[in-house]
Amino acid sequence: MKERLRQFMLGRYGLDQLGQLLTIVSIVFLLLGNFFSPLLMYIGLALFVYGYFRILSRNIQKRSQENNAYNTFRYRITGWFSTRSKQFSQRKDYRFYRCPTCHQSLRVPKGKGNISITCSKCHNQFVRKS
Numbered sequence: 142m143k144e145r146l147r148q149f150m151l152g153r154y155g156l157d158q159l160g161q162l163l164t165i166v167s168i169v170f171l172l173l174g175n176f177f178s179p180l181l182m183y184i185g186l187a188l189f190v191y192g193y194f195r196i197l198s199r200n201i202q203k204r205s206q207e208n209n210a211y212n213t214f215r216y217r218i219t220g221w222f223s224t225r226s227k228q229f230s231q232r233k234d235y236r237f238y239r240c241p242t243c244h245q246s247l248r249v250p251k252g253k254g255n256i257s258i259t260c261s262k263c264h265n266q267f268v269r270k271s
């Protein structure tokens with residue numbers, strides 16, 4: 142049985158991060174649809190069908206591009222929250238500034254008075270109070 146499944150999946154895309162998300166969201170919509178609205182159930186069913194279409198697809202390049210776009214979008218959101226979390230945990234010891242020219246985030250120690258900050262990316266210098 143395991144060998145037959147392996148032969149069937151040979152040359153197909155399989156499960157990836159976007160497929161996992163679609164499957165989980167579709168199950169949530171199906172469960173909510175049972176209690177609240179049939180429309181949610183239909184949306185969940187459509188997501189479930191699309192998720193399994195992606196898993197069984199033989200167009201590996203297209204599915205890979207979709208997954209890369211999803212991962213890029215996900216990283217933008219999680220990266221933003223991760224950066225804010227790190228800045229929040231270091232707020233007692235450091236101040237954070239953005240370079241006026243390249244907008245690179247810079248960390249400087251607190252309590253040093255007016256200091257000249259040099260951007261490590263574009264080497265622009267500006268003065269700020271730490």
